[in-house]
Amino acid sequence: MDVQFLGTSSGTPSRSRNVAGLALRASGSKHWYLVDCGEGTQHRLLRTSLSVIGLRAIFITHIHGDHCYGLPGLLASAGLMNRSEPLLIAGPPAVERFVRAVIDTTELRLPYPLDFATVEPGWTNDTLPDLRIDAAPLSHRVPSYAYGFTEKAVERRLDIGRLERDGISSGPGWGQLQRGQDIELPDCRVARSADYLLPGRQPRRIVVAGDNDTPMLLAEQVRDTHVLVHEATYTEEVLQKVGPGPQHSSAQAVAAFAETAGVPNLVLTHFSPRYQQGEGKLSMNALEDEARAAYHGALFLASDLQRYALDRHGVLAALADA
Known part of the structure; x- marks a missing residue:
């Protein structure tokens, strides 16, 4: 399984980071999946090997603009490229209302069908060919979800x-x-x-969380999970100054949860644009240092267009060709 980040900023884009978007693909698969679709996502796709023709499903974590304002443009472009296969869009109820309103008001005519799935606590999807999907509710200003992606087929060796x-x-x-x-x-x-088949290995599993101020809500969903992708909008010091209103997590809080939960690979993303490269309290180094102090697994701070591969042994590694 591999993931590629299309946007890693929170709220607004910066020169080096677009807003939220993540591509996920099962090993050997010709199609791929998209988690969130902030404004500009289709522009980021132009810098990858991914095509909207091979996109099988879109999973929106919540309705905030930095996670879904890119949907109308991406859907329209897929139509102009003569896409014909159905496209699944899963998310909280507001997502379908948003997309249908744009289609109606702009008189958008798509040459392919959209299949909407309303995500709610306990929602699962077993219709996709290579992955089982489940969703867990989070804590944010609007309904927000984390999606778990578990591979269906596990190769087995002969005895x-x-x-x-x-x-x-x-x-x-x-x-x-x-x-x-x-x-x-x-x-x-x-x-x-x-x-004559030996027992198979544990299926690989990745959990991608939307905005969330209470990482402990994921305790059940990350059981037997190899990778957790979670927002770390602030350092703990800045979070205390900002206050609880935005309902985001700090790097420290997410890292401490991942350590307690025993998640072997943690990828932080959705960073406030105030954090820049370099040293100091408002630097990416500050976020990383805070997380490393609380977490002793494999830690990654995502950057736009970076690809990661999860191997059969549950080891996550950044790919050099990103």
């Missing part, structure tokens, strides 16, 4: 020792067994695939 003990010689039949197919042997025995 070579048992095959040899049972006198099943290597050949095309081994490949059929590994693909889940039973085979008939020369002596008329039937070898069942399930008898």
Whole structure:
């Protein structure tokens, strides 16, 4: 599985960061998924290998503009590129109202169908070919959700020792067994695939959270999760000055939660534009230092267009070709 950040700023874009957007793709898949679609997302896509033709579904965490104002333009561009496949848009109820209002007022005619899914506590989706999706409610000024993405298919290795003990010689039949197919042997025995496959590894799982001031709300959803992507809009010091009104998290709070929950990989994003590169209280270094003091797993501070790959062992790594 891999993710690519299309925007990592909160509220407004900066010279180096666009507002929220994240692309996610299962291993070996030709299509991809989008989580949030802030203004300018389609411009960021032009700097990637991703195409709106291969986009299978969009998941909006909440209705605030920096997470959804890019939707109308992206949908219209997909139509102009002659997209024909249906597109799923999942999000809180306000998302469908917003999109339909833009379609009606601008007389937008799309050559492909939109399938809307209303996300609420306990919502799941098992219709996509490669991933199971679940949603958990968060704490923000409007309904906000975190989406969990779990791969469906896990490759399984053959039990070579048992095959040899049972006198099943290597050949095309081994490949059929590994693909889940039973085979008939020369002596008329039937070898069942399930008898010769070793237990599979744990399915890879990534949780991408929307805006949220209470990371502990994710305690159940991040169980058996390999990667948590969560906002860290402020340092704790700035958060205390800003106050609870915006309902965002600090790097310290998210990192402390991830440490307690045992999440092995944490990616912070959605940074206030006040934080710049360099040293000082209003620097990206300050955010990173605060998080590292509370969290001892693999920590990443996302940047626009950076890609990360999650391997079969649950190890997340930044890709050099971002």
